[in-house]
Every structure is written in C-alpha cells, then in structure tokens.
Amino acid sequence: MMTAQNLDLDTACRDYRRIASALAWLGENWRDHPDLDAAARSTGLSPHHFQRLFTRWVGLSPKKYVGALAHGAAREALEDGASILDAAFDAGLSGPGRLHDLFIAHEAVTPGDAKRRGAGLSFVWGATPTPFGEAVLLIAPRGLSALAFAEPDIDTAFDDLHARFPAADYVRDDAEARAWAGRIFLGGGPGAPVPLALYGTPWQRQVWRALLEIPAGETTSYKSIAEQVRTPKAARAVGAAVGANPVAWLIPCHRVIAADGQLTGYHWGVERKRAMLAYEAAAR
The missing domain is CATH 1.10.10 (Arc Repressor Mutant, subunit A)
Structure with a gap:
C-alpha cells in the first residue's frame, strides 16, 4: 500500500x-x-x-x-x-540550511573492520527515490553507512559500494531503504537522530567530521577544511577525502566549493550539487 x-x-x-x-x-x-x-x-x-x-x-x-x-x-x-x-x-546557489533540525550522531567502526574488507559485517541495502533522484542506501547495524545517488543506474551505484567491502554479507530490502530515506529527507521531528556508521580511515573520518561542522547558511573551500583539520598544505588530500565521502547529503560535501567560489566536481554530478544548494537556499 x-x-x-x-x-x-x-x-x-x-x-x-x-x-x-x-x-x-x-x-x-x-x-x-x-x-x-x-x-x-x-x-x-x-x-x-x-x-x-x-x-x-x-x-x-x-x-x-x-x-x-x-x-x-x-x-x-x-x-x-x-x-x-x-x-x-x-x-x-550557496545557502546551506537543510540540516538544522537533524541531530547526526556519527560513529566510527574499528579500522580492523575496514582492513578485513568487510569480512564478518552484514549490510542491508536498497534503492529508494529521494528529492534528488534515485539513491542506494547501505545500512549497518550501527547506522547508515552509505547514501549514494544512482548514477548512471542502481546496479552501478551498488557495485561501487560493494567494492568497498566485498567480503561483507548483503541483503536487499528496498522497503527499509525507503524508510531511512523518509527519515532523512522528510524528517522525524526536531532532534530525530540519523546515526551514521562511518567506515573509513582515521584521516577520512576526520575530514568527514569537519564537513558536518560547516554551519548552516555557509559554504567553505577545500583549503579551509585543510586548515580546520590542521593540515593547511593538504588541500588536495582533503579533496580526495571529500570525494570519498560515502554518505551524500547528510555529510554535506556538496557545500565545499573551490577557493575561487566556483562549483567544482561532485561525485554524483555538478547538476545535482547545484540543485542541492538551491534547495538549501530556499529552506534558509
């Protein structure tokens, strides 16, 4: 129904x-x-x-x-x-503000989990519509591990996520993915938690945490993120970590722009990045 x-x-x-x-x-x-x-x-x-x-x-x-x-x-x-x-x-097009009513608890898993390429881990995955097109979600017992937009299609998006943890077990449940999408995009009320189980290196998680701290109503540059994580000369390395962000929208890598103010490459397409910023500008 x-x-x-x-x-x-x-x-x-x-x-x-x-x-x-x-x-x-x-x-x-x-x-x-x-x-x-x-x-x-x-x-x-x-x-x-x-x-x-x-x-x-x-x-x-x-x-x-x-x-x-x-x-x-x-x-x-x-x-x-x-x-x-x-x-x-x-x-x-640069008015972030969509996440003010969400409380995001990000929880890192052990480096050993990632090193074993997912052996012993179990994920639920599924495809679901979202306000920014079809998406594939990867859900771990501790929380959401990935939200990837289906470009060019669902199978390709899943293959990209599967390649990160090829030894893990996967069960498809589109209804579960849709429920999480509703929780993320439609909201569950003020303070509703959206727990994230982030699988990545300590360096990547440090950058992803910095992305979560970009204030509503602002954008930032790769250089600024590098300075925040105390490696001001590592803007290129920061760019790689931003590009490896597995959780679109909630970890707002779309808010990072070039130092000259231009929109730059986005893993799920500059067109989608532009739409996200416009959507947040309206919410602001």
Whole structure:
C-alpha cells in the first residue's frame, strides 16, 4: 500500500530532474530575465504547471528566483570585485540550511573492520527515490553507512559500494531503504537522530567530521577544511577525502566549493550539487 511518505518521496524524485534542469537553465539565462513561458519550455511543462512545481520545490516563484540571482550578483560583484556572472552563480546557489533540525550522531567502526574488507559485517541495502533522484542506501547495524545517488543506474551505484567491502554479507530490502530515506529527507521531528556508521580511515573520518561542522547558511573551500583539520598544505588530500565521502547529503560535501567560489566536481554530478544548494537556499 502506498503511504503518504511513499507518495512524497516518489513525487520528489520524479520532480527532481525537471527542477534541476530548470535551475541550470535559469542559472545560465537569468541575465536575459526570461519570462515564465520561456522557463517552462526548458522543462517541457506548461507555464501553469511549471509555476506551481517550481514554487513548491524551490520556495520562490521563477520570477523571484531570477530576481534573487540578479540582486545577489550585483551585491557580490560590488563587495568582491568578481564578475557579475560568477558572483550570481555562487551567491544565488550557496545557502546551506537543510540540516538544522537533524541531530547526526556519527560513529566510527574499528579500522580492523575496514582492513578485513568487510569480512564478518552484514549490510542491508536498497534503492529508494529521494528529492534528488534515485539513491542506494547501505545500512549497518550501527547506522547508515552509505547514501549514494544512482548514477548512471542502481546496479552501478551498488557495485561501487560493494567494492568497498566485498567480503561483507548483503541483503536487499528496498522497503527499509525507503524508510531511512523518509527519515532523512522528510524528517522525524526536531532532534530525530540519523546515526551514521562511518567506515573509513582515521584521516577520512576526520575530514568527514569537519564537513558536518560547516554551519548552516555557509559554504567553505577545500583549503579551509585543510586548515580546520590542521593540515593547511593538504588541500588536495582533503579533496580526495571529500570525494570519498560515502554518505551524500547528510555529510554535506556538496557545500565545499573551490577557493575561487566556483562549483567544482561532485561525485554524483555538478547538476545535482547545484540543485542541492538551491534547495538549501530556499529552506534558509
């Protein structure tokens, strides 16, 4: 039976691609101040449907969103001397704030567990829709070990996770994955815990903890993370640890941008990173 939670997740997953496409199109064309009809055509929707969907998902009408980009661009250009386009791209899409009502308890497992390549460990895994497309979740007895978006497909995403711990036992349970997705994206009330069981090296876990500490409403650079973990000259190593983050969204590696303010490579696609930042900007 389809519950309200299932319907919300299915709808959010279906709408994600259209909104991501619209955000990318508006990000490229905002200087032309496109009208509603032009923006709707970029998604293949009617103007009425697009207006309702965009406003519900982003929290602003398309017109107000374009205005916010223009205003942010002018302000940042004046303050930082950056080009208007670069300033708008950054300021308009960098407003983290989605995690303020979640309490994340991160728990590291022993290095020996990882060294044995998962021997003796048992995982439940499953596929589920999310607000940012289909995802694969890996759940350990102690908590969530991985949340990976299904790019290009579910099997490839699972194979990537399986390769980290090939000796572990795996049982597929899509219903369990969907329940966790509801807990993560739909919320379980203020303070609802989302425990993480992080399998990684001590260095990686140190970087992942630093990501968890990025304040709502801010982004940071790889260099800043390196300074926080007391290795200011290791920005490249930090980048590798950020890229190895197994838990998308909850450990917000999408909030890390280049030192020049540009969006950089994201394991699950820059398009998705842009959509996440816009989603958080609306929540803020």
